[in-house]
Amino acid sequence: MADKRLDEATNTETVGHEWDGIEELNTPLPRWWLWTFYATIVFSIGYVVAYPAIPMVSKGTEGMLGWTSRGDLAKDIKATSDKRSELVAALAQTPIERLDPDSDLMRAAVAGGRAAFKVNCVQCHGAGAAGSKGYPNLNDDDWLWGGDLKAIHQTLEHGIRQPGDDQTRFSQMPAFGRDGILSAAEIADVVSHVRTLSDLEPKSAASQRGAVTFETQCSICHGPSGEGMREFGAPNLADAIWLYGSSRDDVTATVTNARYGMMPAWGQRLDPVTVKMLAAYVHSLGGGENFVEQAAEANAEPAEQETDATN
Numbered sequence: 649m650a651d652k653r654l655d656e657a658t659n660t661e662t663v664g665h666e667w668d669g670i671e672e673l674n675t676p677l678p679r680w681w682l683w684t685f686y687a688t689i690v691f692s693i694g695y696v697v698a699y700p701a702i703p704m705v706s707k708g709t710e711g712m713l714g715w716t717s718r719g720d721l722a723k724d725i726k727a728t729s730d731k732r733s734e735l736v737a738a739l740a741q742t743p744i745e746r747l748d749p750d751s752d753l754m755r756a757a758v759a760g761g762r763a764a765f766k767v768n769c770v771q772c773h774g775a776g777a778a779g780s781k782g783y784p785n786l787n788d789d790d791w792l793w794g795g796d797l798k799a800i801h802q803t804l805e806h807g808i809r810q811p812g813d814d815q816t817r818f819s820q821m822p823a824f825g826r827d828g829i830l831s832a833a834e835i836a837d838v839v840s841h842v843r844t845l846s847d848l849e850p851k852s853a854a855s856q857r858g859a860v861t862f863e864t865q866c867s868i869c870h871g872p873s874g875e876g877m878r879e880f881g882a883p884n885l886a887d888a889i890w891l892y893g894s895s896r897d898d899v900t901a902t903v904t905n906a907r908y909g910m911m912p913a914w915g916q917r918l919d920p921v922t923v924k925m926l927a928a929y930v931h932s933l934g935g936g937e938n939f940v941e942q943a944a945e946a947n948a949e950p951a952e953q954e955t956d957a958t959n
Contacts, residue, residue: 735760739921744801747928754928761929764922768914777933782892782909787934790889792881793817795937799878801927807913808881816913819881824865825904834861839899845874845886848894 652664652674660673695701699711710716735756747754765777772783779785789795793803803817810816824830830838834857841858843849863872870876874885883891891909892902914923930936 736921739924744924744927745796745798747797757925757928758932760922761925761927761932764918764926765929768918769926772911777930782907784891785889786930788889789935789937790884790887791935791937792819792876792878792883794878795931795935797927797931797936797938800930800936801924803911804926804930805913805915805923807915808909808911810910810913810916813913813916817881817911821869821882821902821906822865823904823906826906830861830865830903834858835900835903838862838866838903839896842874842885842899842903843894843896846888846894 652662654661655671655673658673660675663672663674665672696709697711698713699715700708701711702709735753738753739757742753747757765773766775769777773779773786774783777786784790784792791799793799802815806813806815806817808817822829824838825832825835837854837858838861839858840849840852840855841862844851844855849855862870862874866874869880869882870885871882876882876884888894890898892898892907914926918926
């Protein structure tokens with residue numbers, strides 16, 4: 649180790665170390681840097697005193713100001729809840745069928761329903777509500793149980809095949825093959841007929857035989873032309889929308905074993921206002937029905953009540 653000395657080129661004292669002929673100068677830090685460093689030390693001490701900073705066994709130090717991030721969050725949540733309270737109260741008091749499609753209340757309900765849909769419904773219906781095989785597309789205008797606000801709300805609130813709910817939606821299609829109601833040949837003929845209803849295959853001798861079987865076995869729920877009946881939850885077989893697929897194999901599987909789709913009764917899991925919001929959002933997706941007629945009825949009924957009261 650070499651002794652400390654002054655470097656001739658810079659007139660700066662060396663630290664006394666040397667590595668392969670390279671020496672280190674003992675250059676002092678700039679004064680502004682030192683004062684900044686001292687200021688950060690003072691600031692950190694003040695921060696530890698004023699704010700939560702040091703973790704302890706069960707909790708951290710609280711700080712003299714009494715501030716906590718959880719306290720800030722609680723204030724924000726309360727402020728948001730206070731803002732929503734008026735909306736929630738209005739929605740709670742308004743029957744679902746009386747929501748005005750052009751009102752701020754409806755727009756707020758749709759926005760709230762969109763958020764609730766992302767949390768509770770996308771797992772089955774998809775982020776865009778387009779559904780998949782066995783899960784309905786909520787953007788089209790094909791509805792098993794009805795597509796107006798009240799019908800959608802009923803379906804959401806009580807679900808489909810929800811055990812313990814007396815008002816749940818429930819349809820019962822026989823398993824024509826599994827239960828031995830129809831033979832394999834008769835099922836094949838019915839499938840041919842059903843596929844001709846939506847122009848998936850041309851009419852044939854098999855479809856004509858299947859039409860006879862369809863009339864005796866299926867028309868009571870699906871209607872003579874296969875247009876479906878919502879009171880039974882029987883789908884329209886004459887359009888191009890197929891929940892479980894339209895191929896011969898898919899339709900054969902449906903006729904043979906039947907389908908028993910299920911949906912939770914959201915009224916048992918969510919508060920009534922959130923269920924209303926979900927109904928409003930689903931209705932707004934593009935397939936909602938009877939908006940004009942529903943709004944007209946809602947606006948006309950109070951006037952009729954007022955006339956009755958004056959009489």
